[in-house]
Amino acid sequence: MSQLLHSASVRKLITKGLKSECKALKEKNIFPSMKVVLVGSDPASVIYTTSKKKFCEKIGALCEIVTLDEKISEAEFLNTINEINSDDSVHGCIIQMPLPKHLSHLDVGRLVKKEKDVDGFHPENLYALLSNNGDQHDFISCTPKGILTLMQESQISVAGKHVVIIGRSMIVGKPLAMLLTNHNATVTLCHSHTENLKDLTKKCDILVSAIGKANFIDESYLSANKNQVIIDVGMNTDTQGQLCGDVYFEKVVDHVSAITPVPGGVGPMTIVSLAQNLLQASKNRLSL
Ligand code: NAP
Numbered sequence: 154m155s156q157l158l159h160s161a162s163v164r165k166l167i168t169k170g171l172k173s174e175c176k177a178l179k180e181k182n183i184f185p186s187m188k189v190v191l192v193g194s195d196p197a198s199v200i201y202t203t204s205k206k207k208f209c210e211k212i213g214a215l216c217e218i219v220t221l222d223e224k225i226s227e228a229e230f231l232n233t234i235n236e237i238n239s240d241d242s243v244h245g246c247i248i249q250m251p252l253p254k255h256l257s258h259l260d261v262g263r264l265v266k267k268e269k270d271v272d273g274f275h276p277e278n279l280y281a282l283l284s285n286n287g288d289q290h291d292f293i294s295c296t297p298k299g300i301l302t303l304m305q306e307s308q309i310s311v312a313g314k315h316v317v318i319i320g321r322s323m324i325v326g327k328p329l330a331m332l333l334t335n336h337n338a339t340v341t342l343c344h345s346h347t348e349n350l351k352d353l354t355k356k357c358d359i360l361v362s363a364i365g366k367a368n369f370i371d372e373s374y375l376s377a378n379k380n381q382v383i384i385d386v387g388m389n390t391d392t393q394g395q396l397c398g399d400v401y402f403e404k405v406v407d408h409v410s411a412i413t414p415v416p417g418g419v420g421p422m423t424i425v426s427l428a429q430n431l432l433q434a435s436k437n438r439l440s441l
Pocket of ligand 1: 321323363365384386387389419423
């Protein structure tokens with residue numbers, strides 16, 4: 154019988170801690186506050202930004218969704234970000250992706266200043282992760298941080314383990330590879346040009362899939378020993394229009410030792426990490 158790595162109980166526990174941290178900050182006159190910049194009205198982006206706002210409010214933090222017209226000029230868009238960067242009452246800022254085509258050339262990671270970069274995309278935050286010299290003042294990208302937290306809270310150690318990650322995006326695969334390496338895992342980072350992918354996935358201890366293809370991973374990718382942990386990052390739509398992961402859950406669940414469901418696995422942990430980063434950004438203000 155495999156272990157289902159639901160994030161609900163972990164999230165509940167962490168939420169309780171975040172609520173008291175937020176209260177303690179307010180007692181010191183720091184009111185944790187975040188702005189989420191949303192350009193246009195892409196339905197998925199509206200859902201993601203609303204969930205972020207709701208969770209921030211649940212822990213007692215302020216969160217404003219700054220909705221900008223889809224056709225906003227580049228100058229006006231940059232001006233909005235600069236105003237947020239210089240507003241001392243705001244501790245964290247994220248730019249909801251994707252941006253419309255006319256803004257997609259912008260190097261988004263450099264726009265929000267490092268101290269407010271609760272998404273962990275700023276080059277200095279990424280360098281801290283890369284060099285493993287970061288401290289609690291730096292921000293780790295939310296999805297990788299959430300995956301590690303979920304595994305830690307589920308007593309799954311990565312130290313000494315061989316982890317195969319499929320997907321090399323800047324928001325999941327690459328930072329996760331660094332984070333798990335820093336936690337003493339041996340990581341193989343795979344992508345669409347990886348040859349003999351199944352040979353690699355069959356041999357690993359932990360398989361993380363961040364591909365973006367519904368039900369891509371079935372039992373043919375797995376070891377016959379049924380001893381692997383599967384972390385499914387994918388958020389896709391199946392042929393019935395339902396949310397599903399990269400992993401064909403029904404086909405895989407009896408062939409593994411533990412697996413994250415979709416929904417209810419990695420997704421909610423990403424928002425938890427964002428709130429943790431926001432409170433860290435707010436606390437950092439105390440040491441200025
Ligand atoms: P992405 O930018 O969409 O890139 C997908 C990655 O998968 C690329 O590295 C690509 O390789 C690789 N890939 C595609 N097809 C492949 C194949 N057949 N074999 C091996 N590798 C393949 O990635 P992303 O933004 O990280 O998103 C991935 C998925 O995670 C999506 O479903 C997204 O919605 C989800 N996601 C979830 C969360 C969450 O909070 N749960 C957060 C972020 C993303 P190449 O580099 O060679 O093209």
